[in-house]
Amino acid sequence: MTSPSSCPPRPISEECPRMPDAISTRTLVAVHGNFASAAWWRDLVARPPAGWQVLAPDLPGFAGTPHDGDVSISAYADWLGAWIAERNLDRPVLLGHSLGGAVVLDLAARDPGRYRALVLAASAPLTGLVTPEENYPVLEMLRGTPALLEMSLGALFPSGRPEDFGTYVEDGGRMAAAHYSGNARALSTWSVDPARLSGLPVLVMGGELDALITPDMVRAQAQALGVPATVHPGVGHGFPQEQPDVFRAALATFLDSLP
Structure with missing residues (x-):
């Protein structure tokens, strides 16, 4: 692992992780959503909960990373x-987070014993997420229209844009061309059986002002998984980045409860 003093600028495939303390023996892998990148987790990587290190990859085809395979949730889970x-x-x-929630759900459901727990932040519902057909032309318009992309991403942070918002827009604009409609199609045909996750500790969270993954969706997901739902007030789809300290505190409480 690269030390903090010699950490190069972020490679296209992975955030440079903070060097863990001597007591850090556990790892949290943070997976971004659609039109996003590892940069969304930069604060969490730099300031992880005590006793943990956080690693955050860029999924294939996001933020300029290479992609030559299927555009599907299962393909992303294979890669992860x-x-x-x-x-x-x-x-x-x-x-x-968001599409990343579907990716980690898909991966964990294959062999839950390989993972200590799941944290779902405004995650895609267990039954998938259908985008209306009339919205697909708008998704394609986001490609090559920075002002429209900036406006769309800005709507995810109703309480205020994060400090790294400019990087979010830049990375979103470097997403592979096939992903703009492809990721929405992928989510519309994906689902996971919650019974396959039985026995795996899960934290389910969402934002009160989230118009994409609504509080009702968050509660339904939590109910299907047999766990409580946490809906953070006054924040939207990007709540982990809108209020990173609040998010980190809720995350730390959950991680501390794990055996």
């Missing part, structure tokens, strides 16, 4: 599983 295996991570906790 291989990324984790390459690093010999011992039962990491998987954190997924």
Whole structure:
């Protein structure tokens, strides 16, 4: 692992992780959502909960990373599983935001014993997320229209844009062309059986002002998984970045409860 003093600028495939303290023996893998990148987790990587290190990859085709395979949730989960295996991570906790929630759900459902827990932040519903057909032309318009992309991403942060918002817009604009409609199509045909996750500790969170993954969706997901739902007031889809300290505190409480 690269030390903080020698950490180069972020490679296209992975955020440079903070060097863990001597007591840090557990790992949380944070997975971004659609039109996003590892940069969304930069604060959490730099200031992880005590006793943890946080690693945040860029999924294939996001933020300029190479992509030559299927545009599907299962393909992203395949890639993430291989990324984790390459690093010999011992039962990491998987954190997924939005589309990233579907990715970590898909991966964990294959073999829950490989993972310590799941954290779902404004995650795609267990039954998938259908985008109305009339919205697909708008998704394609986001490609090559920075002002429209900035406006769309800005709506995810109703309480205020994060400090790194400019990077979010830049990284979103470097997403692979096939992803603009492809990711929405992928989410519309994806689902996971909650019974396959039985026994795995799960934290389900959402934002009160989220118009994409509404509080009702968050509560329904939590109910299907047999756990409580936490809906943070006054924030939207990007609540982990809108209020990073609040998010980190809720995350730390959950992580401290794990065996």
